[in-house]
Amino acid sequence: MTETEQETVQAAPDLAALEQESEIAADYVEGLLDIADIDGDIDMDVEGDRAIVSVVDVRGSDLVGPNGEVLEALQELTRLAVHRRTGTRSRLMLDVGGFRERKRAELTKLGTKIAAEVKRTGRPRSLQPMTPFERKIIHDAVAAAGLHSESEGEEPNRYVVVMPV
Incomplete structure (x- = not known):
């Protein structure tokens, strides 16, 4: 394998790891929704080199907050939960109600x-x-x-x- 081919292989995202991140994140967010007694469905996806978890069919903007401030905080907490389980830093993106x-x-x-x-x-x-x-x-x-x-x-x-x- 040439050096360029090796770089390409290394640059490719690890789909299994990203899917694991989204599953961990979805479980964490689902737990938060349960604690807060907020109804919403969770969609998981992988886009490029990051996992994406979206809370859909949610009413109100409590999970987004002014200018997305609550959403940013929830995203950081979710990333920390993923990091705690995987040991690697996550670039996961969390969306709520299509805000992002x-x-x-x-x-x-x-x-x-x-x-x-x-x-x-x-x-x-x-x-x-x-x-x-x-x-x-x-x-x-x-x-x-x-x-x-x-x-x-x-x-x-x-x-x-x-x-x-």
């Missing part, structure tokens, strides 16, 4: 709009502080528009700056 998908669409639109503005004016543009999830979506949208962006600042006030070409 709606947020992804909204931020992709914003990133595309800001990129067009920066192309037009030739001046860099800073955005408000965002979570790592939100910044990644902006970076992807800006890159798709052919521009460069960087994250600056320290958590929790880290933000994206879109640069002209």
Whole structure:
């Protein structure tokens, strides 16, 4: 096997490990829902190199909170539960009621709009502080528009700056 082939094999996600992560996470989230007496179904998936667990058919926004703050906290707790069982750091993504998908669409639109503005004016543009999830979506949208962006600042006030070409 050539060195390039070995790198490709190493770079491929371990599907069995990701499925195990999603099962552990789903069990953990289901336990939290039971404790909180919240009805909801759980979907598990693997997308790229991360496990995704979604709570669907849930009413209300208590599990999301203002600007997704409760969801971020639940995701971190779920990642810790997975880490505790597997011994490896998890990049698991938790979604509740489609919040992240709606947020992804909204931020992709914003990133595309800001990129067009920066192309037009030739001046860099800073955005408000965002979570790592939100910044990644902006970076992807800006890159798709052919521009460069960087994250600056320290958590929790880290933000994206879109640069002209």
